[in-house]
Amino acid sequence: MDVHTRRLRHFVAVAETLHFTRAAESLYVSQQGLSRSITELEHDVGVPLLKRTTRAVELTDAGKAFLRSAREALAVLDAGVADAHRAHSKMSGVLRIGFFAASALELTPLIISEFRTRHPSVSPRIESYDLTDPSCGLRSGETDVAFLRLPIDLADLNSEVLFTEPLAIGMTNSHPLAAQKVVLLSDLQDQVISAPRTDDARWRAFWTLRDLGVDDDNLPRISRETATMDEELDNVAAGLTLSVSVPSMDRFAHRASLVYRTLGQVPGSTLCVGWRGQPTPLVQAFIAVSRKVRDEHRDLVARIESGSAD
Numbered sequence: 001m002d003v004h005t006r007r008l009r010h011f012v013a014v015a016e017t018l019h020f021t022r023a024a025e026s027l028y029v030s031q032q033g034l035s036r037s038i039t040e041l042e043h044d045v046g047v048p049l050l051k052r053t054t055r056a057v058e059l060t061d062a063g064k065a066f067l068r069s070a071r072e073a074l075a076v077l078d079a080g081v082a083d084a085h086r087a088h089s090k091m092s093g094v095l096r097i098g099f100f101a102a103s104a105l106e107l108t109p110l111i112i113s114e115f116r117t118r119h120p121s122v123s124p125r126i127e128s129y130d131l132t133d134p135s136c137g138l139r140s141g142e143t144d145v146a147f148l149r150l151p152i153d154l155a156d157l158n159s160e161v162l163f164t165e166p167l168a169i170g171m172t173n174s175h176p177l178a179a180q181k182v183v184l185l186s187d188l189q190d191q192v193i194s195a196p197r198t199d200d201a202r203w204r205a206f207w208t209l210r211d212l213g214v215d216d217d218n219l220p221r222i223s224r225e226t227a228t229m230d231e232e233l234d235n236v237a238a239g240l241t242l243s244v245s246v247p248s249m250d251r252f253a254h255r256a257s258l259v260y261r262t263l264g265q266v267p268g269s270t271l272c273v274g275w276r277g278q279p280t281p282l283v284q285a286f287i288a289v290s291r292k293v294r295d296e297h298r299d300l301v302a303r304i305e306s307g308s309a310d
Contacts, residue, residue, distance in 0.1 A: 003041065008074055010027060010038060015063065018058065050063055094123045094125050095125065096125050096143040097124055097145055098148075100128070100129050100134065101252070102248055102251075104162055105165075107162060107294065111289055131196035132198050134152050135274075136148060139154055147271065147272075149269050150272055151202045156277045158274065158277075159274045165246045165269050165305060167245070168260040168262050169242050169244065171261070173259045175242075183264065191220040191221070191242050193222060193243065194223065195224070196225065207244050273286070
């Protein structure tokens with residue numbers, strides 16, 4: 001038997017007032033709808049619960065017995081709902097958050113601050129990762145949630161996109177291409193870039209432009225692999241390679257000798273909050289906060305997506 005709690009509340013209201021009109025008013029439903037609900041409940045239970053006459057409403061013996069159980073059932077249900085709300089508002093524990101490079105850029109401190117305000121009993125623990133693990137600890141289970149740059153080759157990965165940033169080419173300010181505002185693939189044909197030292201083939205292909213369906217002969221040559229962002233930038237600063245990057249690197253890893261020029265006519269880099277499988281309550285809370293901050297700062301997101309958050 002599947003008895004709806006709505007019908008139980010309707011029955012208790014009628015049983016306590018013994019008056020359909022007053023019960024309907026207290027429940028903000030029509031008298032006709034309330035009567036139908038009681039009839040459906042009696043059908044579910046299988047016995048008459050009320051005696052109805054033109055002058056009065058009375059409980060049957062079965063109705064009196066059922067009223068006690070209905071009150072107890074609703075009390076237990078209401079207590080459970082209240083407990084769930086208290087648990088949600090007093091969420092506690094440690095949330096391990098994977099970071100990479102500048103993570104969510106200008107949104108990062110806004111998200112962390114909002115999360116700590118909403119869930120003061122939760123301790124966010126930042127885990128930083130380099131180019132060797134683009135999953136930022138999700139693959140190994142070292143983190144619960146992470147700021148990721150897609151695409152990533154990872155089973156059961158789920159994501160909430162925060163923004164998509166244009167790609168850019170990092171170079172020394174004395175490089176011939178530095179005079180251009182926008183660099184095209186054709187400009188890079190005779191250039192040299194580095195590659196991230198990672199086992200994630202999809203991520204490596206994206207950051208070396210090998211996922212564009214373009215013949216390798218028309219792409220920049222890969223000369224070396226780098227494990228960290230500092231190592232990559234050291235190679236760029238030394239004039240050994242160019243870097244396939246994003247414009248925000250000039251804000252978050254600024255080097256006076258380097259400039260970043262937008263790479264035109266290619267897909268941008270998507271930044272997301274990522275997690276694996278079914279999210280825990282803590283992860284769900286972090287996702288909700290990230291989504292809220294993103295939606296409340298549309299102008300900032302638009303500036304990031306344009307290639308400049310200044």
